[in-house]
Amino acid sequence: MILPIYLYGSSVLRQKAQDITSDYPNLDKLIEDMWETLYFADGVGLAAPQVGLSIRLFMVDGSELSESRPELKDFKRLIINPRLIESSGETVVYQEGCLSLPKIWADIERPVSVKLAYVNRKFEPVEEWFHGMASRMVQHEYSHLEGVLFTDLAPAIRKKMLQSKLQAIARGEVETFYKTKIVT
Numbered sequence: 494m495i496l497p498i499y500l501y502g503s504s505v506l507r508q509k510a511q512d513i514t515s516d517y518p519n520l521d522k523l524i525e526d527m528w529e530t531l532y533f534a535d536g537v538g539l540a541a542p543q544v545g546l547s548i549r550l551f552m553v554d555g556s557e558l559s560e561s562r563p564e565l566k567d568f569k570r571l572i573i574n575p576r577l578i579e580s581s582g583e584t585v586v587y588q589e590g591c592l593s594l595p596k597i598w599a600d601i602e603r604p605v606s607v608k609l610a611y612v613n614r615k616f617e618p619v620e621e622w623f624h625g626m627a628s629r630m631v632q633h634e635y636s637h638l639e640g641v642l643f644t645d646l647a648p649a650i651r652k653k654m655l656q657s658k659l660q661a662i663a664r665g666e667v668e669t670f671y672k673t674k675i676v677t
Contacts, residue, residue, distance in 0.1 A: 496530045496544040497674040501594045501642070502663025504677055508547045510540075510638040512574045515616040517548070524571060524614070527552055534671040536592045538630050540637035543593050545676065549574045551634035555627060568627050575611040575635055578620065580604035587629055589643045595669045597658055599647040603632050 499505055513520070523546070531539040531552060540551035550573050555565030583605045590598045606624045609631065613619055623631045633643060644655055661667060665675055 494526045494529065495533045495672060496526050497672040498530065498534060498539075498543050498592050498669075499545050500662050500665075500667070500673050500675050501597075501659055502675050502677060503545075503593075505542050505545050505547055506593060506637070506642060507640045508542065509640050510542055510547045510549045513548045513550065524550075524552075530671075534592050534669075538634040539592065540634045542637050542640075545674065549638050551575075551638065553627075553630045553634060555630060558626065562626050564624075565626060568630075570631075571614055572609065572611045572631070572634075573613070573616070575609045575638065577607060577635060578610050579608040581606040585629075587626075589629070589633060591633070591643055592671070593637075594642065594644060594659070594662060595667050595673075597644065597655060597662070599644055599651050599655065601643050601646050603629055603646075607632055607635075609635070 527539055527544060530544060537555055537557065538551060538553040541548045552571045555568035559566040581604045584602050585605050586600050586602045588598050589601045605628060606622055607628050608620065608622045610620045644652060644659065663675065
């Protein structure tokens, strides 16, 4: 089932998400629905807060980008209860967008590499380094679990320039081809 994506202005996007356990209600169905929602919306990542749930779960799939970024050919992860362990000192600026902030783009500086500790679908512990675009994708979704949107990380002048567009989204004045919702 395709879930509505919560838009800028929804309070769930600003909450710090909570860990879950393996007995989280209907977890398999939620994961299946989130993958379906991600693909329908043409995204490369989706975090649970974006579908209205303040839990520490996100998914990324970079395979659609593999033509221009071959390193993403098999990059698909479901990440539960992540914690950022380490990040590289080196940073890079790259333009980001988000399904929860349609038609908004900004150059965002993030570490080139990050190491996360998380559990997989079997709730087995994993520690993994992510590099390049995979790192950016993971950091973007991880930020959602911390209640941080990519526009929060934009330079001050860019934030100011985006303010009226963000306010319009919060009022529901944006068109998307995917289902959306705003809950304050």
